[in-house]
Amino acid sequence: MMRRSGVTANAAKKAPKRPFRFSPKTREKITAVANLAARYYLDNGRDFPWRHERDGFRLAVAEILLQKTRAESVVSVYTRIIEVYPDAIALAGADPREIEELLRPLGLSRKRSIQLVGMAGGVVRLGFDVFDDWQKMLEHLPGIGAYGARAIACFGRGQKIGIVDANVARILRRVFRIANGDVRAPIYQRYADAIGVAGPDARATNFGLLDVGAGVCTPVPHCGSCPLEPQCPRFGTKALAGLTRGSF
Numbered sequence: 001m002m003r004r005s006g007v008t009a010n011a012a013k014k015a016p017k018r019p020f021r022f023s024p025k026t027r028e029k030i031t032a033v034a035n036l037a038a039r040y041y042l043d044n045g046r047d048f049p050w051r052h053e054r055d056g057f058r059l060a061v062a063e064i065l066l067q068k069t070r071a072e073s074v075v076s077v078y079t080r081i082i083e084v085y086p087d088a089i090a091l092a093g094a095d096p097r098e099i100e101e102l103l104r105p106l107g108l109s110r111k112r113s114i115q116l117v118g119m120a121g122g123v124v125r126l127g128f129d130v131f132d133d134w135q136k137m138l139e140h141l142p143g144i145g146a147y148g149a150r151a152i153a154c155f156g157r158g159q160k161i162g163i164v165d166a167n168v169a170r171i172l173r174r175v176f177r178i179a180n181g182d183v184r185a186p187i188y189q190r191y192a193d194a195i196g197v198a199g200p201d202a203r204a205t206n207f208g209l210l211d212v213g214a215g216v217c218t219p220v221p222h223c224g225s226c227p228l229e230p231q232c233p234r235f236g237t238k239a240l241a242g243l244t245r246g247s248f
């Protein structure tokens with residue numbers, strides 16, 4: 001008897017975790033959100049030069065520049081860098097001090113210029129296929145974090161994956177009533193990935209979510225003009241009244 005209970009305990013320890021599954025109702029909602037976000041992007045999306053790109057290297061330049069900066073202020077610097085260094089070979093051979101000069105309007109540090117040159121060097125070494133695999137990018141390309149690697153894989157290669165920044169996490173939290181307030185919690189990536197898979201065009205869906213997060217579902221949300229309102233239980237509820245600028 002004792003032995004049997006020991007075996008049972010060991011078996012329980014080794015039992016593989018059941019894969020996370022959404023209920024059919026949640027899956028339906030995930031699909032609806034993916035479609036509404038994509039539609040919003042196609043009708044109202046912000047236009048940035050990197051959004052027309054499929055070239056992994058150029059998207060990587062944009063992702064490095066976009067960290068902790070406003071997208072609108074990155075446009076002229078990004079355009080200039082791509083003019084002077086149109087491909088990875090050109091940027092890999094650059095002197096970081098020259099890049100630093102180009103980054104000056106954004107107030108970016110020398111570290112960012114070293115990351116740009118290092119990223120280009122990584123692409124030259126590993127080949128352009130590195131952009132097929134977001135985990136490989138994360139491992140080998142300096143300055144590219146998990147968010148950037150996933151964004152490049154989606155925007156450059158059309159991979160159906162989700163990307164989560166603080167703005168997107170805020171939308172997910174409100175629309176799907178996620179209780180965990182930690183933006184790094186895996187639950188956010190799970191929802192974002194499911195949304196990326198659910199829509200017909202993950203690029204448009206992710207661009208749409210980024211734009212809703214940046215301009216509509218802000219800390220104090222503009223629910224009256226929100227494309228996701230039909231799917232959001234927060235709309236018109238008292239819960240919104242309690243949100244302040246500091247709210248996640």
Ligand code: SF4
Nearest residue numbers: 217221223226229232
């Ligand atoms: S309806 Fe309001 S709370 Fe819901 S996603 Fe839109 S802006 Fe955010």
